[in-house]
Each structure stands twice: as C-alpha cells, then as structure tokens.
Amino acid sequence: MKPVAPSEVEQRLERLRLACRNTGMRMTHQRLEIFREVAQSNEHPDAETIFKRVREKMPTISHDTVYRTLASLEEMGLVDRVETMAGRARYDANPDCHHHFVCTRCGSIADFYLDQAPSLPEGIENLGSAESLHVQVRGICHNCKNN
Amino acid sequence: MKPVAPSEVEQRLERLRLACRNTGMRMTHQRLEIFREVAQSNEHPDAETIFKRVREKMPTISHDTVYRTLASLEEMGLVDRVETMAGRARYDANPDCHHHFVCTRCGSIADFYLDQAPSLPEGIENLGSAESLHVQVRGICHNCKNN
DNA sequence: TCTCTAGATAGGAATTGTTCTTATATAGGA
DNA sequence: TCCTATATAAGAACAATTCCTATCTAGAGA
Ligand SMILES: [Mn+2]
Ligand SMILES: [Mn+2]
Ligand SMILES: [Zn+2]
Ligand SMILES: [Zn+2]
Numbered sequence: 534m535k536p537v538a539p540s541e542v543e544q545r546l547e548r549l550r551l552a553c554r555n556t557g558m559r560m561t562h563q564r565l566e567i568f569r570e571v572a573q574s575n576e577h578p579d580a581e582t583i584f585k586r587v588r589e590k591m592p593t594i595s596h597d598t599v600y601r602t603l604a605s606l607e608e609m610g611l612v613d614r615v616e617t618m619a620g621r622a623r624y625d626a627n628p629d630c631h632h633h634f635v636c637t638r639c640g641s642i643a644d645f646y647l648d649q650a651p652s653l654p655e656g657i658e659n660l661g662s663a664e665s666l667h668v669q670v671r672g673i674c675h676n677c678k679n680n
Numbered sequence: 681m682k683p684v685a686p687s688e689v690e691q692r693l694e695r696l697r698l699a700c701r702n703t704g705m706r707m708t709h710q711r712l713e714i715f716r717e718v719a720q721s722n723e724h725p726d727a728e729t730i731f732k733r734v735r736e737k738m739p740t741i742s743h744d745t746v747y748r749t750l751a752s753l754e755e756m757g758l759v760d761r762v763e764t765m766a767g768r769a770r771y772d773a774n775p776d777c778h779h780h781f782v783c784t785r786c787g788s789i790a791d792f793y794l795d796q797a798p799s800l801p802e803g804i805e806n807l808g809s810a811e812s813l814h815v816q817v818r819g820i821c822h823n824c825k826n827n
Numbered sequence: 828t829c830t831c832t833a834g835a836t837a838g839g840a841a842t843t844g845t846t847c848t849t850a851t852a853t854a855g856g857a
Numbered sequence: 858t859c860c861t862a863t864a865t866a867a868g869a870a871c872a873a874t875t876c877c878t879a880t881c882t883a884g885a886g887a
Contacts, residue, residue, distance in 0.1 A: 559854050559863065580844080595866045600845060602864095616763030616816070634807040643807045651798030651815060660781040660790045661821035668798060668815050669763070674808035706883050708835065727873080742837045747874060749835095 537573050537626075545572040545611075545626055552609045566590055567602045571612050571626040577633075577642040579623050615642060616669065632667065636674035643674070684720050692719040692758075692773055699756045713737055714749045718759050719773040724780075724789040726770050762789060763816065779814065783821035790821070 537545075549568050553560040566587045571578065578586075584599045603624055606612040615623045615633055623642060634643045650666060657663060684692075696715050700707040713734045718725065725733075731746045750771055753759040762770045762780055770789060781790045797813060804810060 561854070561864065563865070593866065595868090596844090597846075597867085598865055634804070634810070636808060637811070645801055645804055645807065647798060647801060651794060653817065654792055654794060657781065657792055657817065659822070660792060660817075661783060662819045662825065663781070663817045664784070664819040666815065666817050668813065670800065670804065670807075670810045670813050672809045672811040675806070678809065706834065708883070710836070740837065742839090743873090744838085744875075745836055 537575055542569070542573045549606075549611055552611060556609065558605065558609070563587075563591065563594060563598050564602050564605075566594075567599055568606055568611065568626070571603075571606070571624050575627075575644070577615055577623040577625050583624070616667070632669065634670045634672065634674070636677055637671050638673050638677040641674050641676065645670070684722055689716070689720045696753075696758055699758060703756065705752065705756070710734075710738065710741060710745050711749050711752075713741075714746055715753055715758065715773070718750075718753070718771050722774075722791070724762055724770040724772050730771070763814075779816065781817045781819065781821070783824055784818050785820050785824040788821050788823065792817070 546565075546569065549565070549572075550560060552558070553564075558564075567583060570583045570586050580596075580599050580603060583603070584594065584596055587594050587599065603612065607614055607624075612624045612626050615625055625642075627644060629646075631644045631646050634645055636642075647668065651668065653663070653666070693712075693716065696712070696719075697707060699705070700711075705711075714730060717730045717733050727743075727746050727750060730750070731741065731743055734741050734746065750759065754761055754771075759771045759773050762772055762782075772789075774791060776793075778791045778793050781792055783789075794815065798815065800810070800813075
C-alpha cells in the first residue's frame with residue numbers, strides 16, 4: 534500500500550488548520566499529530582494504532598485524547614469512520630468520495646471508486662432523508678489468498 | 681415497523697432445521713429460541729436485546745450462548761451482521777438480498793432493495809475476490825425528523 | 828427405551844474498546 | 858504577559874464480547 538503523496542498530506546493538514554480557524558477549535562500539538570497520522574496513511578488505522586504511533590513523538594499522549602480527537606475530526610468532516618466486520622472502528626482521512634473493499638480474513642481495507650453512485654429506489658425517501666451512501670465490498674484480499 | 685409474516689417466520693425456522701441437519705449442528709432449545717427472536721423481528725436487534733427477550737422464556741440463558749449462537753447462525757448464513765455507526769452489532773434474519781438505511785440519530789435500521797446491484801469498477805478484482813456487496817445509506821429517519 | 832459422548836450451555840471471570848472523572852496544562856485572545 | 862475557556866493526562870469506570878471450566882444434553886447407536 535503506497536503512502537499518501539506529501540503534497541496531498543499537506544493539503545489535508547491545511548484543511549485541518551482552516552477547520553480549526555473556522556470553528557474556533559484550538560490547534561493543539563496533539564490534534565496535529567493525531568490527524569497527521571491518519572492523513573499520511575492509506576491503511577485506515579484504528580484508534581489503538583494511531584495511539585501507538587503518536588506516542589512515539591508524544592510519549593504522554595492518552596487514549597482519551599486520541600478517541601476524543603478522532604471524534605472531533607469526524608464531526609468536522611476531516612476523517613470518516615469506516616465500518617468493518619470487527620468491532621474496532623477504523624479511520625480514513627481521504628476526503629474524496631470513495632468506497633471500501635474489506636478483507637474478511639485479515640481486516641485490511643482498500644479504497645475503490647465508483648464512476649456513478651448506485652441509483653436508489655423510489656421508496657427510499659419514505660425511510661428518511663439520506664445523507665450519505667456507503668458501498669462496502671467484502672471478500673478475501675490478494676495478500677490473504679496467496680498465503 | 682410491521683412484524684414478519686408468520687408464514688415467513690416458519691420458512692426461516694425451517695431453514696434453521698435444514699441447516700442443522702445438513703451441518704450436523706445440534707438443534708438445541710437455545711438455538712431455536714435465539715433464532716426465532718431474530719427471525720420474527722424486522723428491527724435488527726442487537727445481542728443484548730435478543731438476550732433479554734430469550735431470557736423471558738429461558739431464564740438461565742447466558743450471554744455467551746447468545747453471542748456464540750449468533751456467530752454460528754451468521755456462519756451458516758442464516759443471519760447477517762449489519763454494520764452501524766455505533767459499536768454494537770445488529771442482526772438480521774431476512775435472507776433476501778437487500779440493503780440498509782441507518783438512522784444516525786436513533787440507530788434504527790430499515791431495509792430497502794436495489795433493482796440492480798451497483799456496477800463495480802474494473803480494478804476491483806485487483807483488490808481481492810469479492811464475496812458480498814453492502815450498500816448502506818445513512819441519514820435521519822422520519823421518526824427522528826418529526827420529533 | 829437406555830446409554831454414551833461429542834458437542835453445547837451456564838455462570839462468572841477476563842479481555843478489549845471506549846468513555847468518564849478530575850486535577851493540571853495550555854492556546855490564543857486581551 | 859496574563860487570563861481563562863478549552864484541552865489534556867492518567868487511570869478508573871463502563872460496555873460489549875469472549876474465555877474458562879464444570880455441568881448438561883441432543884441425538885446416535887445398542
Ligand atoms: Mn478509505
Ligand atoms: Mn435487514
Ligand atoms: Zn486479507
Ligand atoms: Zn431515527
């Protein structure tokens with residue numbers, strides 16, 4: 534899984550700075566480092582992974598701060614929660630509209646893109662007002678199949 | 681949310697009996713009651729809800745049995761796990777190919793059906809072998825919007 | 828019908844992911 | 858620089874799920 538291009542990471546960090554300015558949310562070192570970890574990774578890390586990585590730079594970071602910050606970032610629309618079969622939430626800083634292939638054996642997640650969103654049935658507005666649509670394809674990833 | 685038609689419930693229970701016979705899995709009272717709760721409900725209950733309902737008939741049922749049984753039923757393809765924003769897993773005994781509208785406010789889940797599955801991009805087979813496709817629409821349900 | 832046993836359950840402890848509590852620290856404005 | 862609303866650290870608490878082990882039982886076979 535190739536890393537996110539440095540220029541793209543910079544754009545994402547810039548979005549964080551803007552969002553902080555706009556919402557009055559403070560730009561703390563912790564928030565910067567937590568977001569950077571998500572922003573520079575394609576692997577949809579979970580909270581514990583992020584915690585461990587940030588801790589290498591900030592040894593006193595707490596679980597609470599990681600969870601709280603990820604929730605804030607999600608609220609600001611800077612990261613998405615991705616639903617997986619396992620219970621642990623995984624996060625994603627890719628802001629482009631995209632979908633996920635989830636390996637049911639190893640839990641890895643890969644992005645894919647749809648040319649056109651699936652057309653929803655007429656009745657859908659009877660259920661409620663749709664705000665987002667997520668397509669999740671589940672299967673066995675190449676890595677797992679070759680091992 | 682209208683209940684599942686009794687004839688449909690019977691069909692589902694019949695599938696359980698068949699599956700037990702075919703796989704050599706024993707048909708215990710616990711399995712029957714746990715599956716019946718899921719089979720007769722449209723509300724995608726979670727494990728704790730199922731536990732409480734079954735406990736009214738079987739006061740000594742344990743959490744472990746409910747979780748273990750739901751996992752077995754999932755493995756047999758008799759129920760599906762539905763991913764929700766919250767951490768708690770929800771289950772569904774509707775065997776027809778369908779998708780979900782998830783209310784991000786109250787957590788309620790409603791079924792909807794697509795006329796045709798969304799066409800996946802060419803590159804998808806590079807990620808792995810797809811086994812299932814889930815479309816999840818998130819938004820605010822009517823119930824919540826009117827309150 | 829009775830017996831036998833692999834497989835299943837009950838009850839409670841343990842584990843894991845997440846949130847809460849509270850004392851302390853700090854970002855950013857005045 | 859000072860002030861204070863906001864954020865953090867540390868660890869306890871909580872909630873969902875799984876593990877452990879003694880006990881039970883479904884269903885096959887005598
Ligand atoms: Mn992604
Ligand atoms: Mn359903
Ligand atoms: Zn895999
Ligand atoms: Zn609702």
